[in-house]
Amino acid sequence: MTTERAEFSASGEMQEVGSGKHSDRLSGNMGVGELVMSVLAFSAPLATVAGFIPVLLMFSGHTGPAIYMLVTILLVLFSVGFTTMGRRVQNPGGFYAFVTAGLGRPIGLGGAFLATFGYTAIGFFAPPFFAVTIQSYVVDNLHGPHIPWYWYALGLVAVTTALAYRRIDLSAKVLTAVMVLEVILVVVFDVAAFVHGEPAGAGGAGFALPHISDSNLGLAVLFVVGNFLGFEATVIFRDEVKNPDRTIPLATYIAVVSVGVFYAIAAWAYIAFFGANKVQDAATNDTAGMFTSALLNLTGKIVVDIVTILLMTSILASVLSIHNVAARYLFSLGADGVLPTFLGKVHPRHRSPFVSAALVGGVWAIAVLLFTAIGVGPDKLYPIASGSGTFAVLLLMLATSVSVVVYLRKNRGDDADSLWKTLIAPVLTVIGLGVVTVLAVANYSDLLGDTGLITALFLGLTFILPIAGVVVAYILRATKPDVYQRIGRQQL
Template identity: 35%
Template sequence: MSRTDSAPDSTSLAENVLGVPGIVFLVLAAVAPLTGMVVIAAIGIAVGNGGGMVAAFVVATVVLLLFAVGYAQMSKVLTSAGGFYAFVVKGLGRTLGLVAGFVAMLGYNCFVAGAIGTSGFFTGTVLKDVFGLDLDWVVWSAVSVVLVFLLSRRGIDVSAKVLGVSLVLEVSILLVMDFAVLFRHGFSFDVFRPSVMLQGAGGLALLFAANAFIGFEATALFGEEAKNPKRTIPRATYLAIGFIGVFAAFTTWAVVTAIGVAQAQDVAAAHLSTGDLVFSVSQDYLGGALTKVMMLLLVVSLFAALLALHNSATRYLYALGRVGVLPRVLGRTRARNGAPQHAAIVQLVFGSVVAVVFRLAGLDPVADLTASMTGFGTLGILALQLLAALAILVHFRRARDPRLVRTLIAPGLGAVGLGLIVTLAILNFPTLAGSSNGVVPQLPWLLLVVALGGLVVAVWLRRRRPAVYDALDADLEAATEKVDTSPAGH
């Protein structure tokens, strides 16, 4: 047994292991392009503005790129595994930073719980359709959880490689379909006519377009594990947002052209209950064999998203454990490869328990588990993005940064756009979640409860555990200084 194998747990993540491609793979896998097109884009076309969904993706891309301008500048000032929680501590102070940390922690963990249900359900459905293998969805969810744990404990670089392969496969099959539509009869430019872009529920279209980007914000979470993070993180962020936007708009354009711009909303609505709009287009343009391949790659896409989201959720638990807000055992890592294995175990146990509770209650894995958990997770992450946008603005105004375009105008416009998206998410939460069952419509109130919980914990720490409260700032400075003084930071 080597010395590293027998070494005790440390508190440091692996350093200098992720370049721009690795971080982009981690982020885009969480976004899950194939899942985004099969589920999110199809719903946006049906309940939003039909063929105008293409323009909605373009608008969402512009909003997030404007936000990314300030995000990139903040990434050069601060490097931390706390991601957006760390940004809020830096810009808005420790109290609101804890609020952001709690929102991030619960939002990502709920998202993973929903992803466990989604992965199990669709894996079971696809394998039954393709191979005739019929097992309960909770069995496939359990298999997914075990595989995620085994991969995540091998280190973030191993996850990045696995996710890179899955990303290439799922993007490739959609591009084959897109170009099949393009080469057969071209794309219709009617999607950019004002009457098409402004028809239907444009607000819902923008909301679902923004939903397809959920996961891009995770680039900051891997700063301590990145090579030269002050360059790597901004580049990875721009690449991730740009790729998601262009790919989503291009594929949606292909789908809308294939089914007809004028009747796109009606056709999508007819496929809403079965969720097979994209598969129906694939059947027409690629045939049955490649459509089955696409269905199998959907399973791969969902697993990749679960693995990537697990890595993100784990790092929020790790960051809050390292500073002492959560039990410090969560802030320990494997000495061998820097994997935060204690946080990983807690994260997967939480998601698994939630999934099992829904199964024992006889609730539907999609209409109930995915709708409630992923719906709330989406709302939480959107709110976290808005808090980070405000923190970036405040930080650079306090510093009186003279670069007004980069630190005020562009990120300010991005913050306004994110504010609109968060408002739309709250007002249309049952539609965003895809269900109005049970308590789902009331879940936005949970966001307020979580925020109040963060405030209460902040007040308690300041009075009873001032060392931990003060450490919220010290931890950020220590992490940033460590990166700045290491070979990877130059």
């Protein structure tokens, strides 16, 4: 009996050597704009501007915009090695494929398990957060009935699962439409804040670089890094974009720079409105209502009502983007045969990872019911899910940056890639992300906002799952060498 094995052609298509057959592949027709919008949606722009930036300003004050720009520079450096390696490892495995190619299959599989948990955890912030937001709006603004939060949460999971089940182009169109509306609204806020901001006596629109001795600098940097997570989607959707060799690098750089500049300007707009000398106190005294009160003062109640509705669609767009990424990790693990192969099935009409998408939605639905049954409220749940998922993906990014250095040093080739692309920028990235990771460990309880049993559960999974992935890889090497060779969607 001959042993069939998988390999990737130059175009990224997986073939079963020995059978002569092509396995099913995902497909789509996303361009640069739709791919960028999918990445931007991950960070939920309106939810970030309304809910996150006030928290950042509470920690950083008028240094907030500068922190955004510093993190943007770090992630542009990351993108240099990321896109260079993306031209060498031409498959849709994302960080899973990159870590495997650079650091070996056992660590690569550990990274895949960590990524699957991280993105699933990040996405689980949305059902309880959406439920709290819409429940408050229905009761306080519409004077409607008080419906238990879990019904709203399950409704959101059902909608995103239905969209993720279908062809990626549908999700891309929904995300693009929502993102355009959100961006327009934030730009309106920015312009109004700069035009009608506090006079120079309150500090005006000035901002400054943070001091290394600032006690809250570490936590501020961690929150900002979390806003950039999701640009990995540019390589995960490789089989679902037009002209990937051009689209993916261009979309990656546009996404990283756009996210950084967009949020830096929004943070600066807060400073302009409240004044550099007053913004930190304003954020501390009214963190949750800071955006709403500023917008009400600048534009009036009608715009605030529109913001409330768009905030809910912002959460929907964010969780849909995350849902698509998590589903494709499960799909890759199923296609490699590491997890049950049915997870690697492609819908015959939608060309989507429909089984994996349904499983992610099912996990979220079960989690909603489970935490409801044990009495964990949505206000406590969403920061823990978001913080632990952010930490997991940050660890994965550090592993990816190390693997980029190792891989590009081992595979220099005869191409025209410069020393800047293959060594200098990747090494600087490792140093920068290493510092951020140390800050994450030092501020872990603050990142999650809790130190109880639920936090311990999420933290335990963060470290147990990647170790389990390494163990599973060694078991596969001994018992199923053909499956072991497929780990990481690598070219054999």
